[in-house]
Amino acid sequence: TQSTRPQRLLAAVHKKATRGNPRSVVKAIDEFCNQNEWAMNVGNEKGEILDSVVSETNPGCVLELGTYCGYSTVRIASLLPPHAQLITLEFNPDNAAVARQVIAWAGVAEKVRLVEGESGEWIPKMKEQFGVKTFDLVFLDHWKNRYLLDTKLMEECGLLKKGSVLLADNVVCPGAPDYLEYIRNSPQYKSQFFKSHLEYTKAEDGLEKSVFLG
Numbered sequence: 001t002q003s004t005r006p007q008r009l010l011a012a013v014h015k016k017a018t019r020g021n022p023r024s025v026v027k028a029i030d031e032f033c034n035q036n037e038w039a040m041n042v043g044n045e046k047g048e049i050l051d052s053v054v055s056e057t058n059p060g061c062v063l064e065l066g067t068y069c070g071y072s073t074v075r076i077a078s079l080l081p082p083h084a085q086l087i088t089l090e091f092n093p094d095n096a097a098v099a100r101q102v103i104a105w106a107g108v109a110e111k112v113r114l115v116e117g118e119s120g121e122w123i124p125k126m127k128e129q130f131g132v133k134t135f136d137l138v139f140l141d142h143w144k145n146r147y148l149l150d151t152k153l154m155e156e157c158g159l160l161k162k163g164s165v166l167l168a169d170n171v172v173c174p175g176a177p178d179y180l181e182y183i184r185n186s187p188q189y190k191s192q193f194f195k196s197h198l199e200y201t202k203a204e205d206g207l208e209k210s211v212f213l214g
């Protein structure tokens with residue numbers, strides 16, 4: 001039977017990356033996507049911006065919406081301080097299965113909790129199910145038409161505190177216009193746009209970083 005693109009991406013990780021070395025896993029995926037097949041990982045150009053935001057935030061508790069194959073999960077987890085935790089939500093069970101193996105190969109599994117399901121269902125359960133108080137950093141990389149809804153849901157669930165950082169991928173391509181409109185005009189956030197390109201292409205894209213002011 002035919003393999004899927006995520007399965008071919010995983011095969012490239014097993015072939016080219018060194019087990020336990022997160023940077024080699026990131027490099028292997030970027031090579032696969034540049035040389036073989038495009039895939040919707042955040043990529044290296046936006047990934048370096050992600051790395052800098054993670055490093056400056058030094059988060060103890062991170063939420064990632066949209067795991068896909070675990071590329072950004074591995075980038076984030078490899079920069080977390082000891083005992084910090086990353087919860088990542090993936091909607092597609094086949095992609096989640098690949099992500100688990102990518103995360104394990106990178107050697108960051110003990111920092112990561114991968115949950116299969118929809119943001120709207122799981123965000124309200126974060127406190128009771130995972131003992132989360134608030135998130136220091138949220139990486140929004142899931143369905144673009146859910147960014148705004150889920151940001152409001154996180155506010156309502158008391159999952160953000162003064163200083164919490166939201167970092168949103170794809171605010172230009174595919175785009176999240178209602179989210180940008182809200183977050184840039186809300187007195188409760190201080191936002192900053194990082195211009196970049198859609199992963200592995202020359203198309204315009206960028207990340208929006210927003211600090212919750214409480």
Ligand SMILES: Cc1cc(-c2n[nH]c(CCNC(=O)c3cc(-c4ccc(F)cc4)cc(O)c3O)n2)ccn1
Binds near residue numbers: 090091119174
């Ligand atoms: C509702 C809910 C959803 C999820 C969830 N799990 N996995 C995802 C992945 C979502 N990501 C994307 O769709 C995405 C698309 C493109 C793209 C595609 C085609 C083009 F032509 C150009 C760009 C580029 C990207 O960088 C992306 O991130 N969402 C998890 C939990 N709850």
Ligand SMILES: [Mg+2]
Binds near residue numbers: 041042141169
């Ligand atoms: Mg993305």
